[in-house]
Amino acid sequence: MTDIRAPQDAAEDESQLAFPEDGRNAVQASAAAATATADDGDGAGAGPAAGWGWFRWAWRQLTSMRTALVLLFLLALGSVPGSILPQQGQDPAAVQNYFNSHPALAPWLNHLGLFNTFAAPWFAAIYLLLFASLVGCVVPRTFRLAGQARMPPPRAPRNLGRLPHSESYAVALPPVQAVAAAAAILRGKRFRLRHPAADEAGGWVSAEKGYLREAGNLLFHLALLGVLVSVAIGGLFGYKADKLIVEGQTFSDTLTALDEFHPGRLVTGSDLAPFQLTLKQFSASYYTSGESRGQPSSFDARVSYSSSPGAPSRPYDIRINQPLNVDSVKVYLIGHGYAPEFTVTDAAGKVVYDEAPPFIPANTGTFLSDGVVKVPDAAPDQLGFIGVFVPTGVTAGGILDSAFPAPYNPAVSLLGYAGDLGLNSGLAQSVFQLDTSAMTKITSRPFLLQPGQSFTLPGGRGKITFTGYKQWASLAVTYDPGQVPALICGMLAIAGLLLSFLVRRRRVFVRAVPAAADGERSVVTVGGLARTDASGGFEDEFTELVAQLSSGEATPRSIIRAPRGAPDGKATTSGAQQPASHDSKTDPGA
Amino acid sequence: MVGDGTVRLGIVRKRRTIASVAVVTVVLLAGGLAVTLTSGSGQATGVTHVDGNPSAVLYPAGHRAQVPDFSGTTLTGTKLNFAGYRGKVVVLNFWGSWCGPCRSEGPTLAALSAKYQGSGVSFLGVDVHDSPVNAAAFEQDAGIKYPSLNDPGYAVALTLGNTVPISGTPTTVVVDPTGHVAGAVFGPVTYSVLNSILTKVTA
Structure with a gap:
């Protein structure tokens, strides 16, 4: 001794006294001193030797900050056509229209997958590379930080x-x-x-x-990985569905009852939460004066629901930012409108139609709405009507318009057709469109009805009655199991970042x-x-x-x-x- | 940490870390890709297609799911309990008067129900998302005589749940006398396909 x-x-x-750098590819300062040239991963000039060297070089390039930024930029750039061009998944009809109006350009765009951008292979390549880049950067850094947090002075x-x-x-x-x-x-x-x-x-x-600084840094990186994993979980196991439902109607959260269903990669119809929901009443209120006159002030969808068949039914008010939560499935209110109710009596005097078809708002400021009425079982011919519904009807210069979105003076204007609706051909049809190619117009001009009024059809074909109106609500059913973990990880990431800044x-x-x-x-x-x-x-x-x-x-x-x-x-x-x-x-x- | 040997060790360890991270990432990506490509291709065992029709299936005995019991009110106002059909082959048809393919298969179902009347086969419709007035008008037009449950809220489809993957209307489910799913047609039925299923199930 x-x-x-x-x-x-x-x-x-002296270099050992310095703290390790905080840069993305920082290596421990002590090691850096000895291996400064070989280990500077960010340097694009580091020439590969052969085989393993090439691989290591490519991996370095992929996980460098520069590549991640370029990929992030490409991801943003790649999403642009998805928001400019019509997309197959959301609006196939608009894609068809685009094909018709741009016959030369559209096939080329289609080859590039621009009508289905978010499912295109090149788009997937960008986000998979970005994911690999982030993981490849964050994981080694996590190990390094863990080492630093344990290192003695x-x-x-x-x-x-x-x-x-x-x-x-x-x-x-x-x-x-x-x-x-x-x-x-x-x-x-x-x-x-x-x-x-x-x-x-x-x-x-x-x-x-x-050392909490390093712990915070570590927490930040782990939480970042957690966010990535949460997003992946949401994408694999989550789903989103839409359903339009008229007052008084019920729907079950089952595949056949949903208007649209966008499942995650590992979701099938049998994974849906088996709840049932009835829209009791929908109400919207609007500002009646001032600058925002006609703007909505509140929405309220009063529903009753049961979480599974046979379970007790419970009431709930779905509002904007106040979704219904059933077994971690959320039901959001995403739209609303009017459904005028009609009865139709045919030539034989039989009531063949009694329904409230939903009309789609053409003007979301005044709720002037378009819709159709299809009466496939009228005798002698099938009947069809193209209609406009106005909640507060005003006529200016002979043209019907709506002055306010609330139903102060509801009215419908209808144009009648007779012939073949095309429904019996076996093809599925949109409930919002009338195929008049095999029908003839039976009213020379539109006729106006107010609640309770009837119109007698020419040629003894019977009559149509506007019995009243209901409102409809459009609901989004979403399940995202990654949402809560992503939120927690996001908060942890911020906490870690604060620690690493403040300590x-x-x-x-x-x-x-x-x-x-x-x-x-x-x-x-x-x-x-x-x-x-x-x-x-x-x-x-x-x-x-x-x-x-x-x-x-x-x-x-x-x-x-x-x-x-x-x-x-x-x-x-x-x-x-x-x-x-x-x-x-x-x-x-x- | 300062000696030459330590630095060398550091490089080796670093190389190994890079390799393992790369391998893990590649495996994750490959796994994700595999899941992407194979999802939805799962198939129940022993299922056979009828006459080469991919949307018509037969389940062999032993692979038949039990249909849960359900009840409701018919379009004509009668109370109906599915358990009451035990001992018979039941053709359960989900339809709506608003649905084009359902309208086109209506006369076929009417004809087959007439053919199998008295052979231990019952037809039962489940009218979904419909107005009873419209539904009754269609049944009269198509000549359908057998009863239909009024099911505006898809309650029966919800009750059936995972027994049959009902993804849309029309869907036709054939239930054997013990209350198990023996076959199904997803989409409109044709005379020959449903006839062939019923021949096999009643045999």
Whole structure:
């Protein structure tokens, strides 16, 4: 134990004191010093050797920040055609129209998959590469951060006076005990300590605090991975469906009852939550005066639902931003409109139609709405009507219009047809469109009806009665199992980011050297180093710490015991040890 | 961390980390791609198609799902319980007067119900999302005499749940005398296909 290996301190490189960089491809500073050229992953110039080298080079390129940014930009760019051009999934009819109006261009766009952008292979390639790039960047960084969060502080540098902060004081204790006293105080202040190893020269202690910064950074990266995984879970196991439902109607959350169903990759119809929902009443209120006259002020869809067949039925009010939650399936209100109700009596005097077909708002400001009435079982011919519904009817210059979205003066205008609706051909038809190709017009011009009024059809074909109106609501049924995890991960990511921004990592080194030949008095030098001390504060902390260390020193009772593995006092304080070169600062009198 | 050996070790470990991360990513991507390509191709075992028609299926004995019991009111106002059909083959047809394919298969179903009357086969319609007035007018036009449950809210389809994957109207389910699903036609039936199913199930 008398072997004092002072020269070993010479290995203490200044670079080891520096904190690891925060850059994306930062490597540990100590390793970087030795392998600076080979390991600079971001450098595009790093030439591959062969085989494994090529692969490593490609992987480096893929996971570099630059590539991720380019991919992110491409993803945004790639989504543009999806919002400009009509999409097959959302509106096949509009795609067909586009084909008709651009016969030369459309097939080319179709070859590029631009009518189904979000399912196109090139679009999938972009987001899969982006995902790979993010994972490939974040995972190794996570390991590195975990390593950093566990790393002990470096050895105390030889010359603490060169650090940004340093102070010295004299104490009436041998150096080893002086250092032990300082270590006890630092430990009490929750610093992580590093003592000299058994075979090292003693008389110093390193302390570091603020590892929460690395923990926060780690949390941020793990949470980022969590967000990616959550989004993937949502995409695989979630689904979205739409349903238009008229007041008084019921629908079941089963495949056949839904108007549209967009399942996730691993979802089938049998995975739907088996609830049933009845729209009791829908009401919307509108501002009746002022600048926003006619704008909606509130929507309220009063429903009753049961979570499974036979379960008790419960009431609920679905409003905007207040969805119904059934077994973590959410039912949102996404639209509304009017459904005028008609009865039709045919030539034989039989009531062959009694329904409230939903009309689609053509003007969302006034709710002037379009729709059709199909009477396939009228005798002698099928009947069809193209209609316009106005909630607040006004006639200006012989043209019917709506003055307000609320039903203050509801009216319908209808144009009648007779012939073949095309329904019996076996082809599915839109309930919002009338195919008049095999029909003849039976009314020369539209006729106007108010609630309760009837119109006798020409040629003894019977009559149609506008019995009243109902309202309909359009509901979105969504299930996204990744939503809550994504939210939690998002919050954790922000928390981690805050920690890594707010917590400073700072290092404090203490060295003691004998002040006199008898070794009973020492000069203690304290050095401090803070990382990213932009907000300041470390200087004050350091001054206060030095004050506590030097005053704590005055009461030898606070010394608990000498640190484990430290050389005993006599050996350390032997004259063989080469005192560190002192500058004027270390003079006790300074 | 400073000696030459440590640095070398660091590089090796680093290379290994890159390799493992790359492998994990590739496996994840491949797995995702596989899931993407194979999803929806799952097929119940032992199912056979009728006359090579992919939308008409027969389930062999032992692979038939039990139909849960359901009840309701018919279009003419009579209470009806499905359990009352036990002991007979039941042709359960989901339809609506608004649905083009249902209208086109209506006369076929009417003809087959007449043919199998008295052979232990009962026809039962489930009229979904419809107005009873419109439905009654259609039944009269198509000559359908058998009863139909008035089911505007798709309650029967919900009750059947996973026993038969009903994805739209029309769907026709053939239930054997023990109350199990023996066959189904997804989409409009043709005379020959439903006749062939009924011949096999009643045999």
